Amino acid sequence: MKSNQRRAAGRRQTQAQDVFTAGLRAINVEAAGSLDVLIVDAADAPRLFLEALSGSRVVCALLRVARRLARKVASAKDERPLCLICPAELHAMFGVRIGIAVPHRADPTVGVAFVLCPACAAAGDVDYRVLTGLRGIWPDARRLVVTHPEGGRG
Numbered sequence: 001m002k003s004n005q006r007r008a009a010g011r012r013q014t015q016a017q018d019v020f021t022a023g024l025r026a027i028n029v030e031a032a033g034s035l036d037v038l039i040v041d042a043a044d045a046p047r048l049f050l051e052a053l054s055g056s057r058v059v060c061a062l063l064r065v066a067r068r069l070a071r072k073v074a075s076a077k078d079e080r081p082l083c084l085i086c087p088a089e090l091h092a093m094f095g096v097r098i099g100i101a102v103p104h105r106a107d108p109t110v111g112v113a114f115v116l117c118p119a120c121a122a123a124g125d126v127d128y129r130v131l132t133g134l135r136g137i138w139p140d141a142r143r144l145v146v147t148h149p150e151g152g153r154g
């Protein structure tokens, strides 16, 4: 690689890191420490379409992520999407699970999308494995069980 190409690649990487850092900062501000995580696969599609038609902002965002991810996987030449859990690169969409972490609020405006490769998607205890993967972004992340959906968190 020529030095001009190396510098350009370095600038692109720095810009991508800046965008990621700014997005993460926005998520952290909006989330105030509490995120909802939604993980879906192809079998969830009918329910998701109905929820999207009902106006679920999070589900609409998830469907946009799925569309972009499918395009990226189909057109990727050298940079392929990576699994959240393992170092696998995605070469096809069959068998993957897609997830999104958004601030726990009625109208989240930002979020982080991720994908699980077919092997990780089929492995047991996906929730725990996703939590472990998300700790790469939020080291102190832990799972909360909602015991009182009408108002409290536990």
Ligand SMILES: [Zn+2]
Residues within 6 Å of the ligand: 083, 084, 085, 086, 087, 088, 116, 117, 118, 119, 120, 121
């Ligand atoms: Zn994986």
